[in-house]
């Protein structure tokens with residue numbers, strides 16, 4: 001059953017937290033406003049920092065279904081919004097020819113409900129149960145630029161015009177979340193229709209809170225060490241910095257190895273959970289890991 005929209009920023013943050021999503025204040029504010037003003041939420045940011053996850057959390061929080069459109073190169077109208085079922089149309093024409101059915105009537109029916117294949121965008125605007133879902137348009141930067149032009153109608157008017165069929169307009173707008181990893185800039189026209197938030201890496205306090213939620217059994221000292229190490233790693237110039245997803249994975253990995261604290265050998269051997277480029281691993285493995293751990297130990301030591 002659908003739940004009411006949150007009445008305040010605090011309530012937004014609290015309800016997300018109850019679902020183990022630890023939102024920073026600015027994100028809770030933007031999400032609250034997006035819901036209240038019925039505007040799409042545009043999230044851009046570092047990989048593995050909770051962009052996709054918040055759409056799932058919002059759907060759970062509002063008791064709405066999640067409709068997900070995963071963008072990719074070559075994504076077009078047929079993949080994103082609707083498609084005519086040509087095979088079925090052909091079959092119907094053949095049948096009609098064989099049985100001598102009324103041509104006029106058939107022609108009128110061929111572009112009707114029965115032959116329309118609904119993809120994510122159309123499903124979100126015209127949901128089967130009438131309950132407006134959360135529509136996640138994920139990784140928009142992976143789609144080709146012309147696709148964005150098509151999204152404009154959906155984002156500003158919550159409608160899609162199908163030439164042979166008519167305009168499908170949402171009776172109640174879906175909650176829309178768009179994400180981008182910024183491998184390219186998204187067009188201003190899209191951004192202008194949305195509320196924008198940059199999702200950066202969390203500070204140590206929030207990252208610890210996320211770990212406490214996502215890996216509840218992790219020993220306190222280990223979590224603290226992990227977060228401090230990952231935070232220090234993000235200050236190094238690497239090709240690809242570890243996101244929250246990697247911090248969580250690493251914690252699980254270290255727990256699976258029964259580690260109680262970070263030591264150079266264990267860190268070196270498990271770097272592949274945190275870093276996914278050989279150049280990055282080669283850069284920190286050994287001396288750099290030892291240096292970072294030493295520094296963190298000194299910083300943590302009572303003065």
Ligand SMILES: Nc1ncnc2c1ncn2[C@@H]1O[C@H](COP(=O)(O)OP(=O)(O)OP(=O)(O)O)[C@@H](O)[C@H]1O
Nearest residue numbers: 020021022023047048049050051052053210244245
């Ligand atoms: N604020 C948060 N609170 C709780 N968990 C989080 C938060 N941010 C990220 N996570 C955890 O990190 C994982 C990765 O997040 P998510 O998949 O949303 O990242 P993303 O930003 O979409 O990354 P990508 O750009 O690679 O798709 C989630 O499954 C979730 O467990």
Ligand SMILES: [Mg+2]
Nearest residue numbers: 051052053179
């Ligand atoms: Mg994602």
